[in-house]
Amino acid sequence: MAARAPHSLLVLCDTLELCPTTPGRVVDQASHGSHLTRIPIPGISIATDCSKASVRGKVFQKGPLVSLGDEEYVLKAVIEEEESVRSSSSRNTSINLILFGPLAKNFSLAVNQGEVVVVTGFTVGKSPTAYKDQLHPCNLLLSGDDACLHVRSCPPHCHSTRVSKSAKVSKYTYVPLNKLKPGAVVNVYGVVVFFKQPYKTRGTDFCSSLKITDKSNQKVGCNIFCERLEDHPKIFQLGDIIRMHRVKTQAFGGSINLLNTFGFSVVTFDGRPESTVVPRTSSKSFHFEQEDEQTVEELRTWAASQDLLPSTPRIQLSDVQHRSYFDLTCQLLWKAPVDTTCTLLTVWDGTRCAHPLQKFSVDASVIEGPSSLSQERLDLAVSILVFDNHAETAKQLKPGAYLRVYNLHATTGSSGAPCSSGVLEQNQLAFHLHGGTSYGRGLRVLPDDSPDIQELRRVVESFPVANSDIDLSDSAIIETWGTPPETLGNTERRCSHALQQVTLAEVKQSGPDHLFHVNAQLKSYQPRPLYQALKLHCPKCRAIQEIPDDDFLSEAFLKASKAPGRIADPWLLSESIHLPGDGPQSPGRTFSIHLSKEQFNGRRSRDLIYVTGATLEDVCQLAAAYKYILPVMSSGGSASLMDLSAPFLFRGTKRYYGCKQCSQVSVKELKVDGSEEINEEMIAEAVGVQLLQYGLQMKLELQQGLDTLQVILWRDAETFFQVSLEDVAANQEAQNKISETMDFLCPPARRMAERPWLDLCLTMYTVQDDNRLKHVCYQVCQTSTTLPSA
């Protein structure tokens, strides 16, 4: 007992000058003089002569022992003036006590809440938390060789908390795990030998699945079901000690399982023998006695001797091996949603991974976290792809949080991974947290006071936070985080307004009649096949109709050709054309072409001809030789138009349709001055037709991270594709331009991450449907696409 190193251990001391009549414990064995003056807590001030002072108070609050590494510790406690001494008018009766080094460690082990301590050799500081905690404006700092703290034990007869506490101990008996019988409600202690972080069940609750053991060496499985995550056992690593009250035993598969039952409560402790016994629980009130501390100590000492747990050293990024699974303790720097089943986390632990890492690309706009980060931090950062159920958990994480990722897989990078930036070099490593809970796969935030993160925190905080000249849009980061250059800028807004870009979520939250600028990817589009997007619409009545196919048109022309009738309009010159047949199977046929007499002698004679009795094929052939072809039929000897379901006018490969509703058909001679070039509007007017226009109607599903938005492309489709829809209706080349554009924006069989980001202008408006219900619509406007040059 005599030859102990200073500061190292608790010493029982019954000859103290300070407290001659009551046996006590000294946490520090520095010598104390008898010349000390006891100062009441309210009387402490910066001016107090600490060399001659002692302060006595009851431990009101005992904080966790915080390790700063290298045997450096700090602990905060609050002591208060004992009630017997306190006068009702006293203020500042509670004061913060800050203990450093071995004294902190020893205090943590030896002193309990409610006990009375005497401190000497302290210094008085200004309390930085006085405003926040409303305690004494000063604090007592205990560090160095002079600092001393002495615990006053209670005499056996006193009514201190400790005595009444020990009376309660008998209320809880803990059943050894080998003595469990089915169908009982028991209290147990155990060492955690397997655990899964709480995971969502198919029922209403989360389930913590674990296995525990104790000195009996019996291993018992436990399933804890709670709806609230905070009610679950706080297990951070194998070897943690768990105490459960009111668990039910249940026979399952030839052994006994434990299940939480009504009144269930749980407390856990760090399992390392050298660490402070600090109960981890979210319970407002729980019983915790000296005896519990002893049980915990015993269990973890026993566990350490048993080789119960795989002796895996803590793995840091610098130790990671290819194809290994490990638990990583780290700090979250950034997070970004990738798709519905994957979230990308960027983390670091202050060490550098020795292997080349696979690069990922995520658009800067969906990243949550600081917008700039120092190169020093960035150099050590790694990306983790978090899948499925864990992606859900990851969504809740806040950048800056300290995390433990369980069963993280250091895997060979694959170019097929979501958001892979494409180029994959040999031996690149990627970190995957796979879906499911096998082997305890999961993710959890470690509390700020967790001893596990103190060292990590010290390391990471020693790095510069950010350089102002580096941010997310900087090329230094773009490799990992930016949009890859080959997909940059492929739609361009043509609008003149300078609106800020907003997120899809913000678009959805906005009121009607707004304009937005958004940056999004194209997740999907309709219609397929693409040609169905092309429509006809009337600029007058705004009706939209489908374009009839050639089978329908052939049939319509064939039917009309069989009964052409005679045309005897006096302003027309007619000529019959006989096409000989190939034989009895295909007899020859006759159709007529008609020309306006006025045109016949002019230079415009080939500009417009009227045709009767011709098939669609005939018309198309004539269209190669004449500018405009107007198919007509006889109606009482006069020329009249065919049904407006078919094109009423042909020009080359172009076809013109009329609106059935808005046309008042009557074929009259087209009067033109010889120098005037005729066009389809003039012809339409002469025959009483309201021309239909071509339109392109598409539904686009935009995606931004996990958010999607359905928008329409209609009014500005020509601008979008940089093509004339009349051309699209008439030629393959223009059609190809549309399909190539769509393939570029929404590449078939390519992942979202590889798709380009579109800079779009959207309008928002409401429409009323047939049931007078209002719908909000979004339409792409004033935006054009440019394909990358080959």
Add this chain to the structure above:
DNA sequence: GCTTAGGATTTG
């Protein structure tokens, strides 16, 4: 007051 799960690697 008694469903959920009852450990045991993704296949990105």
